[in-house]
Amino acid sequence: MAGQTILLADDDAAIRMVLNQALSRAGYEVRPTGNISTMWNWVTRGEGDILITDVSMPDGNAFDVMPKIKKLRPDLPIVVMSAQNTFMTAIRASEMGAYEYLPKPFDITEVLAVVGRALAEAKRPAPDRRQEDQGENMPLVGRSAAMQDIYRALARLMQTDLTVMVTGESGTGKELVAKALHNFGKRKNGPFVAINMAAIPRDLIEAELFGHEKGAFTGATSRSSGRFEQAEGGTLFLDEIGDMPMDAQTRLLRVLQEGEYTMVGGRTAIKTDVRIVAATHRDLSQLIRQGLFREDLYYRLNVVPIRLPPLRERIDDVPDLSASFLKAAQRENEAPKVLSSDALKLMQQYHWPGNVRELENLVRRLAALYVDEVISLEIVQNELNLADRANFSSKPGPADIVTVIESDLAELFREYEPNLPPAGVYQRIIDKVEVPLISTVLNLCAGNQIKAAELLGLNRNTLRKKIRGHGIEIVKQSRQLG
DSSP states (O other): OTEEEEEEESSOOOHHHHHHHHHTTOOEEEEEESSHHHHHHHHHTTSSSSEEESSSEEEHHHHHHHHHHHHHHOOEEOOOOOOOHHHHHHHHHTTTTTEEEESSSHHHHHHHHHHHHHHHSSOOOOOOOOOOOOOOSSSSOOOOOOHHHHHHHHHHTTTTTEEEEOOTTTTTTTTHHHHHHHHTSSSTTTTTEEEEESSSSGGGGGHHHBBOOTSTTTTSSSSSSHHHTTTTTSEEETTTGGGGHHHHHHHHHHHHHEEEEEBBTSSSEOOOOOOOEEEEESHEEEHHTSSOOOHHHHHHHHSEEOOOOOOGGGGGGHHHHHHHHHHHHHTTOOOEEEHHHHHHHHHHTBTTTTTHHHHHHHHHHHHOOOOOOOOOOOHHHHHHTOGGGGBBSSSSSSOOOOHHHHHHHHHHHHHHHTTTTSSOOOHHHHHHHHHHHHHHHHHHHHHHOHHHHHHHHHOHHHHHHHHHTTTTOOOOOEEEEE
16 A cells, blocks of 8 residues: 555644654655645545544634545545544544544554555445534543543444443443444434343243233233334343343344244244343353353354443543533532542542442532532542542552452452352452453553463463453554654
8 A cells, every 4th residue: 555645634743743754654655734724625636545634623623524525535534533532522433434533642553554454445435424512411421541442442333233242340331332322323213222131030031021922921911012022123222131041041042043032922923123232240251151141142242342441440531420420410400510629639549339320429419418619628538438448549540459359359249148149259350350461461562462471471372262262352552642
């Protein structure tokens, strides 16, 4: 692809310089500019083989001209960069027909890879559709690096029907991800139906999912539709899929394989057209080893895995999340409130065992109970109960590994009270530790598995087996540019 021309639009001279150097070394001809008007003139004259553009520039917003560019030159791939880094930025870039969205700071190696793919692939005109910026009403909030990866994955999934498995601790917002996939996807005009497996008696789950005919069991006095029928043409969210009993798992597998099901007590197969999004806070690989979850069903559901990080791993998002919850309280007729900077710093030292749900409950409680416009450090200290030192760190940042393991074990034992959890607690913890350990070392080794295996002290084949077993994505990385 060397010799092809890249149009580069960014008002940051340092970013233009570094990208210009990197792309020129790769053999491309680069035409940089710091404004939209020059970029638009180049595009209208038919120049350039690909456009890389920042969103906000002194003379306008790239999103305002992208529909015109896609109409005039539908085959011109556009790579959008932005330091705003919100969920709606990623979604809007996708809906505008961008080939790729790159949040700042970005990886130079990734930019080169994206440009290479864009120029190599056959281009298809993207639909010219706009989604108005919903500002305060964004379904997902946060600008951390962990959330940027999720935004980009969701943006790519919006116009597909691929089955998605969302994993994460309780309170991380798994249903919000499912609703975002539905509300901004191709099935947004259809119904969104959610069912929580843990909240339904196990002997009624099949009837809840697939419906039942009159007389199918004692008390079935009339025909009743199930969640699959209710979700027809839309999205079915299967929350806490790890709590689904084996019989229901078998029936669900048939639906995923054959696209049809039968009602409880029924004989006629019913065709179904729904998108499945499943979620769990449990370790399904552990349940498979215990014989409590079907491995073939797991692979059917885990087509696209999305892991939602706990709040302690995205602690930089606490201010944005808190502001969003305070604005929501204000829309519900609460007086406007803000958190003092000291209060926010303290909140960023807390480990949030209840994750985003716990943060939301705290902020909404603060907005309702305290009359001061500025919520002080002392108020937050009282609410968080500083006597419980186990949930605080000495400085802002993620919890240390011992605290994380202790917190996870405490949550596991609470989940099964008054009984003990099933056997296999040791392997559950080992699996949870292995994933971030291997992922981090792979990233530090720029994706080189030989170097990673040597650094970890593992046999290369053992490392590869663990990568496959955990579904770890290998990402080539280099230094960051901001």
